[in-house]
Amino acid sequence: MTIDVGTLTIAQAVERLMRDGMPFRFEAYDGSVSGPEPDEAPFVVRLNTERGLAYLMTAPGDLGFARAFVAGDLEVDGVSLANPYELMVHVQSKLRLRLPTPTELLQIVRSLGISHLKPPPPPPEEHLPRWRRVVEGLRHSRTRDAEAIHHHYDVSNRFYELVLGPSMTYTCAVYPTEGASLEQAQRAKYELIARKLDLGRGDRLLDVGCGWGGMVLHAAREHGVKALGVTLSRQQADWAQARIEAEGLGDLAEVRFGDYRDVGETGFDAVSSIGLIEHIGVRNYGDYFTFLRDRLRTGGRMLNHSITRRDGSVAPSAGAFIDRYVFPDGELAPVGTIVTAMHDHGLEVRHVESIREHYARTLQAWCENLEANWEAALGEVTLGTAKVWGLYMAGSRLAFERGEIGLHHVLGVKTDDDGAADFPLRPTWGS
Structure with a gap:
């Protein structure tokens, strides 16, 4: 009918x-x-x-x-x-x-x-559509990258403490056992990266996109490393530097507010990029890895820790919700694209590891933290922003569980002109 x-x-x-x-x-x-x-x-x-x-x-x-x-x-x-x-x-x-x-x-x-x-005005928590972001500069220009980072990260340090927990670590943890807590898993993640990078006392580490300085603090505190972190978020940099001073690590650790491309120092023994390449743009991978390679000494190692696409059939740009409310201009690529870009720009890839299921667990823990601290969180952000976080974290957990997105470590080394890599015959870092 x-x-x-x-x-x-x-x-x-x-x-x-x-x-x-x-x-x-x-x-x-x-x-x-x-x-x-x-x-x-x-x-x-x-x-x-x-x-x-x-x-x-x-x-x-x-x-x-x-x-x-x-x-x-x-x-x-x-x-x-x-x-x-x-x-x-x-x-x-x-x-x-x-x-x-x-x-x-x-x-x-x-x-x-x-x-x-006729479209109503969007909620105030929504970022500009891509076509209007030209007022902030070209996609992945310094100005536009800074604005994208500001939109997501300069919310409230206290809000992040309520969601992330004491570690203030906004990247995938590594759960050493089924019953490990979020804090134990975040420490295990940093220690795994430190071992993959073969960090030792007196070494120099550059951590790009360092967030609240978790890797910088761990490397300095646990391994006696002289560590430099760089972040485009003023709030992150201020929080991290205060934490460094509170722990008495000022002689070893530093977190700068600025663009990683402004780091002029070279000769680092290691570079870590933990959750930054998602903001770089796939077409910029070559320049990105070239810059980081040039910061390393010969024989130095670089570890890239990042979210990845399941395969190349999906466009790199994020979906509309994630792009407008969570990570403006964010892009993801399959792990093979990252491996190729590193290899093509002077970093011989020696080890690749998927820790996808660990990010699902991490997101579950963050959601539980937000749920337990809901009223306090609403004292820091709008109800709309808190809703966005619930949607995005729960949805991301499901996407990791279903294998729609992944999380990979890719470890590379800068060889000398004769191919010497200063690398052990077998991995030494365990699980």
Whole structure:
């Protein structure tokens, strides 16, 4: 039976897009409902406002959902705002959309109102779209990179403490045992990197994109290394330098506020890049690895720790939600692309390791921290920002679990002109 144009309710329109039926209960502000009864539904999704409808219609997919959710126009009962992981698992496994015919699409649009095709202003937590970021400079220019880092990292050091824990480490941990805590796993990660880089007393380490100085502090404290860290976040640099002084490590460790490309020193025994290349841009990998190679002494090692794509079939740019709300201009590549770029620019790759499952565990721990410290977190950031963090961390956990993205260590060495690598016959760092 054909329904006359203009007769669909919001719930009917949404249901028409579902291939296998509504996997949750849906309730709209026009009074329409669809899906299981409340006592049988795993979740109840409520669309509360016309603005929320306009968000969904003008940006179908994750961006529209995020806008409506962050703004409070769409709510989900039975879901922790700090940790919506179970909702995402359910949606991934149960939600199947179908593409409407042109006639059906016209009917849906007319029923819901053509006026809702005018995009409302996005929530204040949203960053500019890519085409408007030219005011900040060309993609991955120094100015634009600095603004992207500022958007994500210069939120509140206290907020990060509540989410990340005492280590203030915003990268994948390495869990040495099933029962290890997040703090134990972060220490194990830094120690593993130190061993892969063969750090010893008196060595010099450059840590680019150093965050709150976790690797710098570990290298100086545990191995007597003279360590220099560089970050584009002023808040990170100030926090890290204060921590260095508090621990009495000022003679060994330093964290600078600035661009890694401004580091003029050379002759480092090791370089670590832990979670920075995601911000560099794939087309800039050659320049990136060339610069870092030139900072090393002959025989020096470099370790790149980064999120990777599952394969090359996916574009490097992040999805709309991640790009607008989390990591503007972020790009990911398959591990093979990173290996090739390192090899092609003077760093012989000697070891590659995947620690994908460890990042899923790390994100789970961060979500649990946010959930446990929710009220305190809301004293540091807006409710919208806290919602963004819950969505992004829970969604990322699921993506790592499903193998949609990975985490790889790639270890390279700068050989001499005759190919000598000053490298042991077998790895010496264990697990």
